[in-house]
Amino acid sequence: MRIHGLSPQLVVKGLGLVSRVLPSGSTEANAGEPQEGRDVKNPKTSLPLKVLTFLGDRASKKNQEHPSR
Numbered sequence: 001m002r003i004h005g006l007s008p009q010l011v012v013k014g015l016g017l018v019s020r021v022l023p024s025g026s027t028e029a030n031a032g033e034p035q036e037g038r039d040v041k042n043p044k045t046s047l048p049l050k051v052l053t054f055l056g057d058r059a060s061k062k063n064q065e066h067p068s069r
Contacts (some may be wrong), residue, residue, distance in 0.1 A: 021048040 004011040
C-alpha cells in the first residue's frame with residue numbers, strides 16, 4: 001500500500017507482469033472446476049511457477065508434507 005501510494009503506476013505495471021506469469025483460471029476442459037495449485041501444469045508457465053514456488057516446495061519436502069505423485 002505504501003509503494004502504491006508513492007508510485008501507483010509502478011505497482012500497476014508490476015501486478016500486470018505478475019498476472020502474465022500466473023496460469024489462467026480456466027480452460028474449456030476444466031471451466032468452472034477448482035484446481036489445486038500442484039495440478040496446474042502448462043508448458044508456458046511451468047518455469048515461472050517453479051521459480052515462484054521453489055521455497056515453498058523445498059520446505060514441504062523438508063517437513064515431509066510434499067504429496068507423493
